[in-house]
Amino acid sequence: xxxxxxxxxxxxxxxxxxxxxxxxxxxxxxxxxxxxxxxxxxxxxxxxxxxxxxxxxxxxxxxxxxxxxxxxxxxxxxxxxxxxxxxxxxxxxxxxxxxxxxxxxxxxxxxxxxxxxxxxxxxxxxxxxxxxxxxxxxxxxxxxxxxxxxxxxxxxxxxxxxxxxxxxxxx
Amino acid sequence: xxxxxxxxxxxxxxxxxxxxxxxxxxxxxxxxxxxxxxxxxxxxxxxxxxxxxxxxxxxxxxxxxxxxxxxxxxxxxxxxxxxxxxxxxxxxxxxxxxxxxxxxxxxxxxxxxxxxxxxxxxxxxxxxxxxxxxxxxxxxxxxxxxxxxxxxxxxxxxxxxxxxxxxxxxxxxxxxxxxxxxxxxxxxxxxxxxxxxxxxxxxxxxxxxxxxxxxxxxxxxxxxxxxxxxxxxxxxxxxxxxxxxxxxxxxxxxxxxxxxxxxxxxxxxxxxxxxxxxxxxxxxxxxxxxxxxxxxxxxxxxxxxxxxxxxxxxxxxxxxxxxxxxxxxxxxxxxxxxxxxxxxxxxxxxxxxxxxxxxxxxxxxxxxxxxxxxxxxxxxxxxxxxxxxxxxxxxxxxxxxxxxxxxxxxxxxxxxxxxxxxxxxxxxxxxxxxxxxxxxxxxxxxxxxxxxxxxxxxxxxxxxxxxxxxxxxxxxxxxxxxxxxxxxxxxxxxxxxxxxxxxxxxxxxxxxxxxxxxxxxxxxxxxxxxxxxxxxxxxxxxxxxxxxxxx
Numbered sequence: 001x002x003x004x005x006x007x008x009x010x011x012x013x014x015x016x017x018x019x020x021x022x023x024x025x026x027x028x029x030x031x032x033x034x035x036x037x038x039x040x041x042x043x044x045x046x047x048x049x050x051x052x053x054x055x056x057x058x059x060x061x062x063x064x065x066x067x068x069x070x071x072x073x074x075x076x077x078x079x080x081x082x083x084x085x086x087x088x089x090x091x092x093x094x095x096x097x098x099x100x101x102x103x104x105x106x107x108x109x110x111x112x113x114x115x116x117x118x119x120x121x122x123x124x125x126x127x128x129x130x131x132x133x134x135x136x137x138x139x140x141x142x143x144x145x146x147x148x149x150x151x152x153x154x155x156x157x158x159x160x161x162x163x164x165x166x167x168x169x170x171x
Numbered sequence: 172x173x174x175x176x177x178x179x180x181x182x183x184x185x186x187x188x189x190x191x192x193x194x195x196x197x198x199x200x201x202x203x204x205x206x207x208x209x210x211x212x213x214x215x216x217x218x219x220x221x222x223x224x225x226x227x228x229x230x231x232x233x234x235x236x237x238x239x240x241x242x243x244x245x246x247x248x249x250x251x252x253x254x255x256x257x258x259x260x261x262x263x264x265x266x267x268x269x270x271x272x273x274x275x276x277x278x279x280x281x282x283x284x285x286x287x288x289x290x291x292x293x294x295x296x297x298x299x300x301x302x303x304x305x306x307x308x309x310x311x312x313x314x315x316x317x318x319x320x321x322x323x324x325x326x327x328x329x330x331x332x333x334x335x336x337x338x339x340x341x342x343x344x345x346x347x348x349x350x351x352x353x354x355x356x357x358x359x360x361x362x363x364x365x366x367x368x369x370x371x372x373x374x375x376x377x378x379x380x381x382x383x384x385x386x387x388x389x390x391x392x393x394x395x396x397x398x399x400x401x402x403x404x405x406x407x408x409x410x411x412x413x414x415x416x417x418x419x420x421x422x423x424x425x426x427x428x429x430x431x432x433x434x435x436x437x438x439x440x441x442x443x444x445x446x447x448x449x450x451x452x453x454x455x456x457x458x459x460x461x462x463x464x465x466x467x468x469x470x471x472x473x474x475x476x477x478x479x480x481x482x483x484x485x486x487x488x489x490x491x492x493x494x495x496x497x498x499x500x501x502x503x504x505x506x507x508x509x510x511x512x513x514x515x516x517x518x519x520x521x522x523x524x525x526x527x528x529x530x531x532x533x534x535x536x537x538x539x540x541x542x543x544x545x546x547x548x549x550x551x552x553x554x555x556x557x558x559x560x561x562x563x564x565x566x567x568x569x570x571x572x573x574x575x576x577x578x579x580x581x582x583x584x585x586x587x588x589x590x591x592x593x594x595x596x597x598x599x600x601x602x603x604x605x606x607x608x609x610x611x612x613x614x615x616x617x618x619x620x621x622x623x624x625x626x627x628x629x630x631x632x633x634x635x636x637x638x639x640x641x642x643x644x645x646x647x648x649x650x651x652x653x654x655x656x657x658x659x660x661x662x663x664x665x666x667x668x669x670x671x672x673x674x675x676x677x678x679x680x681x682x683x684x685x686x687x688x689x690x691x692x693x694x695x696x697x698x699x700x701x702x703x704x705x706x707x708x709x710x711x712x713x714x715x716x717x718x719x720x721x722x
Contacts, residue, residue, distance in 0.1 A: 001301070002351025006360070023611050024551075024636075024643025031548055032299045056640050068636045071551035077633035103550045143658045151590040152605035157587060158596060 001140065002132040009033045010047070011143050017105055017151030019050040027097060028069045032129040035102075036095035047142035049088050056094050062086035062114065068096040071118050075107060081119035090116050094124070101125040180535060183442040183507055188656040191432060197411060198673025199480075199519045199658065200680030201526040204533060208377040210540045214368045215243065215381075216712025222385065226287065229254060233323075233394045236291050239382050240281055245715055248375075249278045250382040255392065255493060269626035273296070273344060273386075277308035279358065283480035295521040297348070302356040308379040309357055312344040312387075315410060319343050319391065326395020328383055336438045337403050338469060338720040339696045341686060343387040345410030347553030347678045363375045364544065372427065372544045373682060386407040386687050395524040406469060408701030411684065414694035415595045418674040419586065420671030422612050425651050425658035430545045431681050432657030438536035442528050443507035445535075448503045455499045455531040460492050463527060465719040470689045480519050484692075487520045504553070530716055551643065560632055560646060561625045563653045564618060570661050571615035571704070572622045575653040582616070583667035585609035597671060607652070614648060621645040685717060 003011075007057065015032035029167040036046070049065055057067040062084050071082035071093075087157055093116045101123035108121030152158070188195060202209065226238035240249040254273045258490075261270045263674060274294035282290065289481040293300035297311055314320075318332075318340040351373070363369050369378075388404050399407075421428050448456070467485050472478050494512060499505060507529045513521045529536055530597040573583050585606045589596050600606045611617070621642045628635050636643050652659050662669060672691045678686070684697035702718025704711055 002304075002356060004304070004359045006353030007356070017611075022503060022643060024645075024647060025640055027647075056273075056638055066640065070633075070640065073633040073636060076552075077554040077631040079631075080635065090565060118199060130359065132356065143638060144373070148586060148590070150349040150610070151606055152587045152596075152598070152608050153592065154591040155588050155604070158598060158605070160450065 001135060001137060003135045003140070004132055005034050005128075008043075008133055008156070010136060011140070011147060014147035014150055015047075015050055015143040016065065016146075018146040019054065020055050021050070023066070025054075025065060025069050026166065028099070029065055029092075030093045032092070032099035035098040036092055036125050036131050037094055038128050039091050039098075040124045041089070041091045041095060043139035044142070045089055046092065046138050048144070049092070049121075050146055051142075052088070057084075059083075059085075062088050064089040064092040064096075068093040068116075072097060072100050072107060073117050075120060081117055084116045084118070085114070087114050087116045090114055094117070095126075098125045176235075180441055181444040182437065183443040185433075185436040187441050189661060190431075190495060191436060192657060192659060192661040194660060194662040194669065194673040195519050195630055196522065197677035198670065199522040201684045202503055202528050202680050202685055202716065203435060203438070203526045204713070205529070205536065205540050205543070206660040206681055206683030207371055207373045207543075207701055208381065208703070209713070209716070210371050210508065210537075211368070211374055211377045212381060212700075212709070212712045212715075213537070215241070215378075216704065216709040220367070220709060222706040223232070224389070225281075227389075227393075229390065229393055231313050231394065232256070233327075233390055236287065237386060237389065238282065238287060239385065240419075243378070244369060245265065246279070246363075246366055246369075247281055248378065249280065249282055250379060250386065251276045251278055251282060251287055251294065252386040253291050253294045253384065255295050256575055256622070257313070257688070261506070262346060263314070264313060268347065269299070271297070271311035271347065272314045273312045273383075275308075275310040275312070275379065275383055275386075275417065275708065276302070276306045276357075277310075277382070279305040279307050285655070291718075300355065304358045304362065305373050306357040307351070307363060308347055309348075309350040309355060310376075310379055310383065311348060312346045312383060312409070314344050315342055322391045323394045323397070326391065326397040326399065329397065331400045331403060334403065334720070337406055338571055339471070342408050342410035342552055343391060344383070345412050345696065346380060346383065347412050348409075351376050351381060361546075362469065370544055371540060372431070377682065378410055381700050381703065384703070385706050388705070392393050405702060405705060405708070406718065408698045408703065408718070411679075411697050411699055412694065413675050413679060413697065415597060415675075416672055417678055418671045419610065419612060419679060420662070421549060421660060421674050423612065425549060425648065426545050426547050426655060428660075429651075429655035430543050431457060434539045434543050435657075435681075436657070438529050438532075438539055439510070439525050442532050443504065443510055443537045445506055445552055446503055446504060447502075451719045452531045453497070454607070456528070459530055459716075460488075460495060462717055462719055463523065463544075464488055464492070466685075466717040469720055474689045474691075477687065477689045480517070482520050483517050484523065487516045488523075490516070492522060514528050525705050528715075533713070549647050551636075551647045553636065554631050557625050557630060557635060557649065560649060561622065564622045564625075567652050567656070568615075568618050568622075568649065571618045573662070574615060574663055574666075575617065576616045576619065580667045581663060582613075582663050582665050584669060586612040586664070600665075611644065613665045614645070614659065616665065617645040617674075618649060620704035621649065 009030040016026035022029045057070040074082050090111045097107050105123045108119050109124050112115040222241045229235035236253045257272045276290045276294050287418050322332040322434050513524045576582050586602045587605050672689050672692045686698040688696040702715035
């Protein structure tokens with residue numbers, strides 16, 4: 001189904017939160033979605049990645065959602081080139097670098113199979129097209145399922161306490 | 172010889188964010204000439220925009236559809252309005268509603284018959300339908316049943332409706348949602364946000380609301396079989412019911428909030444720097460003082476707290492008027508002195524004065540409206556030293572880090588999203604379930620946690636955030652406020668005393684809303700476009716700040 005970029009970004013933000021990704025990483029991930037889409041990133045693969053555990057990146061694993069923002073930070077803080085080995089989503093790393101370059105510049109990214117190196121250099125960035133995006137229904141369902149983990153089931157009490165409850169609108 | 176830049180416009184220092192960004196003051200906001208709807212109508216007027224109604228297929232009971240077209244900024248936009256029969260038991264302004272009296276799409280271009288048919292099928296379903304990237308805005312509105320029926324009945328009897336009733340209600344319909352920016356498949360804002368006239372925040376939404384208002388006028392005239400008196404019609408704006416869904420926006424868009432506030436505060440600072448007033452400007456301000464008095468007299472609400480604040484405004488306003496003697500107004504920097512003196516009155520009166528003094532100075536402030544939108548996002552500086560980040564927290568966030576969040580009063584509430592229709596809500600932490608899933612609007616508490624994590628660390632923050640990614644969002648917010656001091660509400664949003672209505676009013680005032688009519692501490696009715704020019708009055712588009720029902 002065709003989705004707007006903002007729909008995709010909003011859903012990915014919620015899904016990442018539902019998956020237990022720290023908020024700051026969720027924000028970066030959502031912001032990088034136009035880049036990920038422009039690069040031809042697979043939303044189904046993103047769902048799979050979000051369903052994996054999310055631990056702080058320590059060079060020992062390749063969870064792009066956690067590794068890429070951290071690696072970008074370390075490069076920008078003059079900690080030298082960072083290598084993400086066995087990256088589960090190399091395109092997502094590239095998308096996050098591209099997004100970071102749109103707001104800062106100066107990051108190079110070299111993808112060799114599942115190994116991604118981020119360093120300083122001519123900034124890579126992709127042109128983000130306008131228009132709607134075709135998102136696979138199964139992937140969207142996966143994102144929706146994760147996002148739903150942030151929702152609080154309704155009760156009579158919460159419904160009654162909601163905005164506008166109990167007042168006539170036939171006036 | 173190169174052109175030299177024009178000299179900068181003089182201005183006084185901006186009011187401090189430590190004052191301006193407190194919830195109580197934000198919740199005392201009034202519309203200004205920089206408000207988004209006002210900017211849109213001003214632009215429509217400046218362009219001499221023409222509104223046409225090429226389609227009108229409405230039956231005698233008022234059901235069917237109509238299409239309005241407006242040429243604006245070199246593009247044509249069309250409002251497709253759909254009116255359907257709604258049983259009274261289904262009429263609710265809450266977001267959980269599933270049917271409405273009327274529904275709308277603002278379309279990019281002129282819709283052909285197939286497109287109109289598509290929109291007529293989809294718009295009444297609202298969130299349950301999918302829309303097209305040429306659909307820019309999706310909205311719906313319910314009738315103000317009492318007034319709508321009265322106006323139609325009066326017109327059918329060859330009479331004009333009761334003026335007091337029009338004054339007291341002020342609108343024929345209330346919008347209950349105005350969706351933009353990609354919701355349900357409609358266009359992303361970035362597709363049209365660089366077009367002339369559409370670059371301002373919520374410009375497309377405000378254009379839609381203004382067109383909907385015109386449709387409500389046409390609908391009652393069609394059903395009543397007679398024209399409404401122009402004066403009555405102009406006083407009929409469009410109502411709106413707004414709940415908690417609007418509140419998190421101010422937290423999740425810090426740079427936008429900063430832009431809105433910076434612009435408004437810069438406008439105030441420029442007007443304060445005006446050395447002397449011309450006789451015309453003084454006369455204009457006196458007329459505005461009288462208008463405010465009448466507006467306050469006509470602003471009556473059932474809510475006791477809100478009415479109490481209006482009563483204080485009514486008591487204090489004669490004191491404001493008394494201060495503004497010809498001698499006072501003829502002296503040096505009179506508006507700076509007026510704002511300085513206003514600290515002796517209530518926060519509501521202070522904010523009303525600040526909004527009023529902008530009115531005669533369009534030449535000084537209107538251009539600032541172009542700075543109220545921003546494409547930027549907050550960016551983390553991972554090279555910042557931990558000590559520098561800690562210093563920022565000490566300087567900008569004492570209100571956050573000094574609080575004791577183990578005190579039940581400081582964490583009494585939690586924001587969450589309800590499973591039912593994903594409606595944002597506010598719960599009582601110690602009474603209701605669900606706090607484990609709370610939405611991250613506890614900014615103050617997050618910053619305190621960051622401050623504690625920074626203790627004992629040296630060097631750049633990047634390694635700390637690598638080990639503790641849970642602080643990444645807070646670090647970015649702290650850095651953002653250092654450069655954008657109006658980006659953050661400087662109050663604890665989970666404290667017992669947090670009133671979401673203050674957040675709603677702040678945002679709605681920027682939209683241009685007036686006649687705030689709170690129904691609880693978490694939702695309010697308001698009126699938009701009351702007193703705004705009608706479609707054939709756009710050559711007189713800009714003098715409708717704080718509308719009054721003039722005899």
